[in-house]
Amino acid sequence: xxxxxxxxxxxxxxxxxxxxxxxxxxxxxxxxxxxxxxxxxxxxxxxxxxxxxxxxxxxxxxxxxxxxxxxxxxxxxxxxxxxxxxxxxxxxxxxxxxxxxxxxxxxxxxxxxxxxxxxxxxxxxxxxxxxxxxxxxxxxxxxxxxxxxxxxxxxxxxxxxxxxxxxxxxxxxxxxxxxxxxxxxxxxxxxxxxxxxxxxxxxxxxxxxxxxxxxxxxxxxxxxxxxxxxxxxxxxxxxxxxxxxxxxxxxxxxxxxxxxxxxxxxxxxxxxxxxxxxxxxxxxxxxxxxxxxxxxxxxxxxxxxxxxxxxxxxxxxxxxxxxxxxxxxxxxxxxxxxxxxxxxxxxxxxxxxxxxxxxxxxxxxxxxxxxxxxxxxxxxxxxxxxxxxxxxxxxxxxxxxxxxxxxxxxxxxxxxxxxxxxxxxxxxxxxxxxxxxxxxxxxxxxxxxxxxxxxxxxxxxxxxxxxxxxxxxxxxxxxxxxxxxxxxxxxxxxxxxxxxxxxxxxxxxxxxxxxxxxxxxxxxxxxxxxxxxxxxxxxxxxxxxxxxxxxxxxxxx
RNA sequence: GGUGGGUUCGUAUAACGGUUAGUACUCAGGAUUUUCAUUCCUGCAAUAGGAGUUCGAUUCUCCUACCCACUACCA
Numbered sequence: 169x170x171x172x173x174x175x176x177x178x179x180x181x182x183x184x185x186x187x188x189x190x191x192x193x194x195x196x197x198x199x200x201x202x203x204x205x206x207x208x209x210x211x212x213x214x215x216x217x218x219x220x221x222x223x224x225x226x227x228x229x230x231x232x233x234x235x236x237x238x239x240x241x242x243x244x245x246x247x248x249x250x251x252x253x254x255x256x257x258x259x260x261x262x263x264x265x266x267x268x269x270x271x272x273x274x275x276x277x278x279x280x281x282x283x284x285x286x287x288x289x290x291x292x293x294x295x296x297x298x299x300x301x302x303x304x305x306x307x308x309x310x311x312x313x314x315x316x317x318x319x320x321x322x323x324x325x326x327x328x329x330x331x332x333x334x335x336x337x338x339x340x341x342x343x344x345x346x347x348x349x350x351x352x353x354x355x356x357x358x359x360x361x362x363x364x365x366x367x368x369x370x371x372x373x374x375x376x377x378x379x380x381x382x383x384x385x386x387x388x389x390x391x392x393x394x395x396x397x398x399x400x401x402x403x404x405x406x407x408x409x410x411x412x413x414x415x416x417x418x419x420x421x422x423x424x425x426x427x428x429x430x431x432x433x434x435x436x437x438x439x440x441x442x443x444x445x446x447x448x449x450x451x452x453x454x455x456x457x458x459x460x461x462x463x464x465x466x467x468x469x470x471x472x473x474x475x476x477x478x479x480x481x482x483x484x485x486x487x488x489x490x491x492x493x494x495x496x497x498x499x500x501x502x503x504x505x506x507x508x509x510x511x512x513x514x515x516x517x518x519x520x521x522x523x524x525x526x527x528x529x530x531x532x533x534x535x536x537x538x539x540x541x542x543x544x545x546x547x548x549x550x551x552x553x554x555x556x557x558x559x560x561x562x563x564x565x566x567x568x569x570x571x572x573x574x575x576x577x578x579x580x581x582x583x584x585x586x587x588x589x590x591x592x593x594x595x596x597x598x599x600x601x602x603x604x605x606x607x608x609x610x611x612x613x614x615x616x617x618x619x620x621x622x623x624x625x626x627x628x629x630x631x632x633x634x635x636x637x638x639x640x641x642x643x644x645x646x647x648x649x650x651x652x653x654x655x656x657x658x659x660x661x662x663x664x665x666x667x668x669x670x671x672x673x674x675x676x677x678x679x680x681x682x683x684x685x686x687x688x689x690x691x692x693x694x695x696x697x698x699x700x701x702x703x704x705x706x707x708x709x710x711x712x713x714x715x716x717x718x719x720x721x722x723x724x725x
Numbered sequence: 726g727g728u729g730g731g732u733u734c735g736u737a738u739a740a741c742g743g744u745u746a747g748u749a750c751u752c753a754g755g756a757u758u759u760u761c762a763u764u765c766c767u768g769c770a771a772u773a774g775g776a777g778u779u780c781g782a783u784u785c786u787c788c789u790a791c792c793c794a795c796u797a798c799c800a
Contacts, residue, residue: 180800215799290798306727306796339798357730366728371798382800406729406795431731432793439792484737487749491738495748514738517793521736524750597762607762626760669759683759695761 171423173205175397176390177231177238180212181223184459184468185230187520188401188433188442191485195430196399197236198486198501198508208393209241211248211262212386214379221462224248224262230456234478235501258393263385270380273388273418274340274373278320282417283372285320286341287331292318308368311346340373342383342410342417350409355397355428355510362409370410383407387414390425399428399510402517428510431489434517442520444468452522456481475600477536480529489518498531530599538592542584544601545591552605554612555581577614577710586705593701607697611705614714615692618722622684622694627722631681634672635689636715636724638682641671642703645712647719659707665700689718 177193179185185193200207209231211224228246231238241261243249249256250265260266277283286309293309296317300307307313314321319341320328331338348364372384380388390398408427415424433442436450447454447468457470471481482501491514492499492507499507533541549556574586594607605612618627626632636647642664644654655671657663672679684694690702690711703711 178800182800212800218799286798288798293798304726308727308796337798341798360729362729366796368796374798376798379798381798386800401794402730403794403800408729429730434793436736441793487737489737493739495739497737497749516731518738519736521750524737527750594762596764672759678759680759687760693761697761699759 171394171396173200173203173397174208174393174395175200175205175399176208176210176241176393176395178210178212178386178389178400179227180215180218181220181227182215182218183220183223183461184455184457185227186433186442186444187454187456187471187485189227190230190234190236190456190481191433191488192399192401192430193231193236194234194482194485194501195490195508195510195513198504199397199399199510200239201505202508205396206239207236208258208395209238209248209261210389210393211241211264212382213262213264214381214385216264216377216379226457226459233456233472234482236482258389263389264379266385266389267378269392270373270384270388271378274380274384277342277372277417278340280417281343283340283342284314285328285332285338286369286371287318287323287335287338289337309341310344310368311365314341314343314369336375338375339371341369342372342414344369344410345413350412352408352412353426354405354408355399355426356513357405357429357515360405360408364409364413367409370407383410383414387411387418387420391415391418391420391423394423395425397428398425399430402429402431405429428513430513431515431517433488434519436520436522441517450522452520452525475602476525476529477532480525480532483532484525484528488520489514498528526599533598533600534596536595538588538595541591541595541601541604542588545587545604548602548605549582549587549612552612553580555579556584556587557581558584575611575705575707575710577706577713580612582612590705593697593705610691610697610702614710614717615690617692618688618718619693622688623722626681626685626688626694628681628685631678631685632689632718632722632724634675634677634682635686636719637675638668638671638686639711639715642667643708643712645708645715647715659704661698661700661704664703665698668699689722690714 175196177196179189197207209228213219213224225246228242228248232246240256240258241249243256248261249259250262252259274283278285296313297307309317316322323331344367345364349361350364352360352362354360370383371381373380408429412424415421434440435442435446442454444454453469453471453474455468455470456472458473459468459470460466461468472478479500482504483499486499486504487497490508490512493512546556574583574589576582590608590611591604594604597607598604637649637652639645640647640649640652642655655667657667669679672682683699686699687696687702688694690699690706691697706714
C-alpha cells in the first residue's frame with residue numbers, strides 16, 4: 169500500500185533553534201516536497217521544566233524566514249494549531265496539549281506485558297547509581313536490576329494497586345526484552361543492529377505530571393499523524409532500537425516509519441559539535457535569528473541580523489552534509505526540492521566554515537537586482553542621514569549621467585534611480601548589503617577626513633596640481649590654469665574615462681599618480697571606485713566643490 | 726567504562742573495484758585595471774595506520790588509533 173509521504177520536524181521549545189536544527193527541518197521539508205507529501209510541525213514540550221517563553225515563536229519565525237513553510241501544524245498566521253480542522257486533522261500539535269492521549273497507550277503496554285509500573289523515588293535511583301559507580305560500574309534499570317527494585321514486577325498486586333492509587337510519583341517503564349538483537353535499517357547509515365542487553369528500561373510516562381517522555385510521545389504521535397519517514401539528528405540513533413521495539417509492542421510494525429539519522433554540525437575548529445559558545449568565540453552566528461534570552465537578557469546574534477539572505481543561509485545549510493553530486497553549488501530552496509536525496513547525505517559530521525558561508529551570500533547578492541538591493545539599502549541610507557525620493561524625471565537609462573538629476577549632496581537627497589545605479593555599480597564588490605554603504609560612501613557623502621597614509625603618499629605638489637588642472641578642464645571651475653580648454657562632453661562614465669585619460673596622456677602626466685591623488689581628494693582614500701565612475705555620479709559641481717575642500721584641508725602650494 | 730556511529734587536501738565535498746584522486750572556499754603567485762575590487766590563469770594541499778580479499782582497494786572485510794553521540798522521571 170502506497171502511503172502519502174508525511175514527515176515532521178519536532179523541535180523542543182527550550183531555546184532558539186540552532187542552525188543544525190534548521191538543517192534538519194530543511195531536509196525534512198525538501199524530502200516532503202519532492203515526494204509531494206506533507207511537512208508537519210509538532211512541538212515537543214513534554215518537559216515543562218525546560219520550557220522557554222518565546223522559543224516556539226522563534227522556531228516558527230526562523231523557519232518562515234528560511235522559506236520552510238509547514239503544511240500542517242502551524243496556521244497561516246504562524247500559530248501552532250490547537251483545534252482539529254480539515255487542514256490540521258491531528259491538532260493539537262503541541263504535545264503538552266495532547267496529554268490525555270498518551271496515558272492509555274502507556275497502560276496498553278503494561279497490560280500486554282511490554283511495560284510496568286515503577287515506584288522508585290529519584291533518591292532511591294540516585295543511591296543505586298552512586299553505589300554502582302563506587303564499584304566502577306554503571307547502573308542500568310533493566311532485566312538485570314529490575315528484580316531488585318520497587319515496581320509492579322516485584323511488588324505484590326495489592327501493594328501495586330495501593331501505590332498506584334495513593335501516590336503520584338510513579339512512572340511507567342518499558343520492559344526491555346532480554347537477549348534480543350534488534351535489526352534496524354537507516355536510510356542514511358544502512359543496516360544497524362543492537363543487542364537489547366545493552367539497553368535499559370526507559371521511562372515512558374510520568375504520573376507526576378501525567379506527561380509522556382520523548383520516546384512514548386514520539387512514537388504515539390508519529391503513528392497517529394501517519395508519519396512515513398523520520399528524519400532527525402544523529403543523537404537519536406542510540407534510541408532507535410527502543411523505538412523499533414515500541415512499534416513492535418504496539419503492533420504498529422506494518423506502518424512504522426523509515427528512519428534517517430543526520431550527522432551533527434561540528435565546530436569550525438577543534439573538536440566537538442557546534443555550540444552557541446563557538447559563535448561568540450569565533451564571531452559568527454549559530455542561530456538563524458537574533459535571540460535574546462528572556463531570563464538573562466543575553467543576546468545571541470542571528471544570520472538574518474548579520475546580513476545574510478535567507479537563500480544563502482538555506483543554500484549553505486543544504487550543502488553542509490549533502491550535495492547533489494555535480495559541480496553546481498548554487499541552488500534555491502525550490503531548486504533543491506527535485507535534486508535532494510537522503511542517500512547522498514554524508515554520514516560524517518560537517519564542519520561549519522564561515523568563509524564559505526560568506527561566499528554563498530556574496531553570490532546571492534550579485535544575483536539580486538539593483539532594484540531589490542536598493543530597497544534593502546534604504547534603511548542604511550536613512551540611518552546615515554540620507555533621504556531617498558522618487559525621481560521627478562524620467563527613469564535614467566544605463567550609462568547616463570546623473571549630474572543634476574539624481575543627487576543633491578548639499579541636502580543629502582537622492583533619487584531612487586540614483587541609488588539603484590549606485591548599487592548596480594558596487595554590488596559585485598560586496599558580500600552584505602551593509603558593505604554597499606561602505607563601498608559607495610563617496611557617492612553619497614563628500615569626504616571630511618583623509619587617510620593619512622594616502623595623503624603622505626599621493627598628496628604631493630607635483631601631482632596634486634595636475635588634479636586641479638584636470639578638475640578645471642572637466643568642470644570649468646577656476647583653479648588658476650590659464651588658456652585651458654574646457655571639456656564639453658557628457659558626464660558619462662565612458663566619455664569621462666576617455667577625456668581624462670586622453671588629457672593626462674597628452675600632458676604627459678604620470679597616470680597612476682594623478683588618478684590616485686584625484687581619488688584621494690574625491691573620496692578621502694587612494695583606493696576605491698574608478699574616477700570616471702565617481703564623476704559620472706557626483707557631477708561637475710560636486711567635483712569642483714570636493715577639490716576645493718581638498719585644497720583647503722590638505723593644502724595647496 | 727559500555728553501546729552505537731564516523732574518518733578523502735586546512736574546510737565542504739566528488740570519484741560502477743580500474744582517474745595524473747576532480748571541484749568549490751581559503752591561501753600564495755601572475756595577467757587585466759589609474760588604485761582597490763571584479764574577472765581570468767597558475768600553484769599549494771588529501772584517501773588516519775596496519776593486515777586481508779582481489780590482476781587491481783579511496784571504495785569490500787578485519788584490527789588499531791582518533792573523533793562524535795548516547796548511556797536522565799531532557800529532548
